[in-house]
Amino acid sequence: MMEGLLRHCTDMEVEKNYVDSHGQSEVAFAFCHLLGYKLMPRLKAIHTQKLYRPESGMTDAYTNLLHVLKRPINWELIRQQYDQMMKYATALRLGTAETEAILKRFTRNNLKHPTYQALGELGKAVKTIFLCEYLHSEELRREINAGLNVVENWNSANGFIFYGKGGEIATNRMEDQEMAVLSLHLLQNCLVYINTIMFQNVLSEKKWFDLMTPEDLRAVTPLIYTHVNPYGTFRLDMKERIPLEGELA
Numbered sequence: 001m002m003e004g005l006l007r008h009c010t011d012m013e014v015e016k017n018y019v020d021s022h023g024q025s026e027v028a029f030a031f032c033h034l035l036g037y038k039l040m041p042r043l044k045a046i047h048t049q050k051l052y053r054p055e056s057g058m059t060d061a062y063t064n065l066l067h068v069l070k071r072p073i074n075w076e077l078i079r080q081q082y083d084q085m086m087k088y089a090t091a092l093r094l095g096t097a098e099t100e101a102i103l104k105r106f107t108r109n110n111l112k113h114p115t116y117q118a119l120g121e122l123g124k125a126v127k128t129i130f131l132c133e134y135l136h137s138e139e140l141r142r143e144i145n146a147g148l149n150v151v152e153n154w155n156s157a158n159g160f161i162f163y164g165k166g167g168e169i170a171t172n173r174m175e176d177q178e179m180a181v182l183s184l185h186l187l188q189n190c191l192v193y194i195n196t197i198m199f200q201n202v203l204s205e206k207k208w209f210d211l212m213t214p215e216d217l218r219a220v221t222p223l224i225y226t227h228v229n230p231y232g233t234f235r236l237d238m239k240e241r242i243p244l245e246g247e248l249a
Contacts, residue, residue, distance in 0.1 A: 031089060054070055162180075
């Protein structure tokens with residue numbers, strides 16, 4: 001999740017990152033906060049989540065939440081380890097160290113690492129704030145679900161166009177793996193390109209464009225594939241151009 005967030009190789013200005021339950025952790029919440037992103041998970045077992053008190057001695061302030069409240073956040077530990085946390089976050093952002101190598105230091109095998117403990121405390125605080133917003137706002141829950149549905153739809157498209165051998169890379173040879181993934185990327189780009197041209201061709205006609213509501217325009221996406229038949233024999237004529245592009249020109 002962190003690698004894709006930091007190095008997506010696009011011109012996007014990422015503000016939020018939608019993930020499923022397994023794409024989040026307290027350390028992930030901490031790093032995303034330090035890097036200026038909002039981690040937005042769709043939590044499956046929401047009933048098992050716990051909230052952390054901002055300060056000690058606040059039991060009476062949240063009498064309705066006693067069953068889900070845990071100990072207060074250790075802010076002093078966060079203050080002590082702040083420089084170290086920022087050092088690791090900066091290394092992640094600049095790519096001076098591999099993301100996997102850095103994050104391997106902050107697993108349950110290093111529970112006594114002071115920086116790991118501080119990241120856990122910061123993550124608990126950020127996650128508690130997120131959980132309160134998540135439970136309070138139906139609009140936020142809908143936003144996260146809709147964002148993840150876009151990703152799930154594209155994962156389905158990948159499985160659809162990468163259907164050979166059950167969609168699996170059945171080789172240990174690095175060269176063959178790279179060729180398979182590059183071929184998948186090429187198919188993805190071609191599919192998006194053709195779909196975009198088709199949409200432009202239709203919406204360039206005023207009668208169709210005028211029928212579109214703001215909700216319709218918001219739902220337009222080139223990540224569709226149900227109109228594609230992946231089976232059979234395809235005879236390519238490299239001298240022939242796509243007629244849609246000529247009509248738009």
